[in-house]
Amino acid sequence: MNFTPSPSDMIENRTFDEIAVGDSASSTRTLTPEDIDLFALVSGDVNPAHLDPAYAETDLFHKIIAHGMWGGALISAVFGTRLPGPGTIYLSQDLHFRAPVGIGDEITTTVTAREKKPEKKRIVFDCVCVNQTGREVITGTAEVQAPIEKVRRPRVELPDVRLNRRRGFRTLLSRVAGLAPTVVAVAHPCDAASLGAVVEMADAGLVAPILVGPEVKIRAVAAAASLDIDAFRIVAAPHSHAAAARAVALVRAGEAELLMKGSLHTDELMHEVVAADTGLRTERRLSHVYIMDVPSYPRPLLITDAAVTIEPSLMDKRDIVQNAIDLAHVIGIETPKVAILGAVETVDPSMRTTLDAAALCKMADRGQITGGVVDGPLAFDNAVSLEAARQKGIVSAVAGQADILVAPDLEAGNMVAKQLTFLAGADAAGVVVGAKAPIILTSRADSERTRIASCAVAVLMAEARRSAARDVVSPVPPPDKGDA
Structure with a gap:
């Protein structure tokens, strides 16, 4: 079956000879958060004032966002799709940014032919972008090489782009910000991956580690991986089974509030966790x-x-x-x-x-x-x-x-x-x-972001347990009913 595009599915240019001084074209677009993220992705502009939600509460976020990168692109889009249209080569621009552009602003871009240069088939355009209130936000001029041959082509369908955003872990980390480090017993951190994860968590201010395992081996791993563990307490245990038992005992005794798996098998650690008399089981x-x-x-x-x-x-x-x-x-x-x-x-x-x-x-x-x-x-x-x-x-x-x-x-x-x-x-x-304490199970395949987030969750759980214990110890006194 043949498909005949409708006129709205086609883009047709206007050649140099068809354009007269005073001819103009416009387009309107609303700035969205996705526009900002996509431009940051292709340009490498990771200015926090453009991207960080923390700036959303400040005037800075609304005033800086989208001048050059987005406004210039809107003007380019009018040249490429409307006037002159396909075949246009954008040569130069002299733009002035008159007012802020923020998310939600509706910007109408208009280009008007100002001067024709027949010798090289070039046209100088006046360019203006106005927002939904009619305020000029960008003004200036641009010069293009106009097409000399007629072109009529189907409009290209844009790809469906989905941005890979990271939200939830940033929220988790914000919830633990300001909390004192939580003591964690780490069972047998005897390879670079597990010991490195502990150092990452400590450097992030989340935990105060107790390293449980063969001290000579732990220090050798740290030296080989250039990891600074001098500030960490080390509790000696001869092998992984003993390290698991000793780490669990530290938690039972209240010397640590979190338990973390090192380089031993998960089954080894969980065997000690679920032990009837010495483990961390609850009902x-x-x-x-x-x-x-x-x-x-x-x-x-x-x-x-x-x-x-x-x-x-x-x-x-x-x-x-x-x-x-x-x-x-x-x-x-x-x-x-x-x-x-x-x-x-x-x-x-x-x-x-x-x-x-x-x-x-x-x-x-x-x-x-x-x-x-x-x-x-x-x-x-x-x-x-x-x-x-x-x-x-x-x-x-x-x-x-x-x-x-x-x-x-x-x-x-x-x-x-x-x-x-x-x-x-x-x-x-x-x-x-x-269990009686949160247990962090990390994997060699985990990214640093994932390991830190796992630790943050466990820290929040420990803080919730402390808060619950404080509420039990210091209940709210009943209201004074007087001498009645």
């Missing part, structure tokens, strides 16, 4: 929570359990859900929306995960799960996409806007988290919850 099932910063998702996304419980029972899932809700509160999500994931959105007796989802929802209704809004079963698309939920006719306070995704088992949770990391460009901080 709650331990579970792991990823806090995902997904560029295409508008809020932090918690995924659980992807690292600890292989095949959770219904009651295990109850604890996993409650652990995740409690963590969401700590990082500032007041009433988290919890999606119990499944392959389908309806309860099917042949699929245990859908029965568990329905039971968990009823548990939430009856107060066995508190602090969040729980719904399921929900397929992944219906949990995170409002459009997908609408297409399925799902009416839910959670569908399309989940804060927490509860996987049916470890395999599914791990796959979801890894797919978001490696296909969607997400960052994944992680922490083990449900």
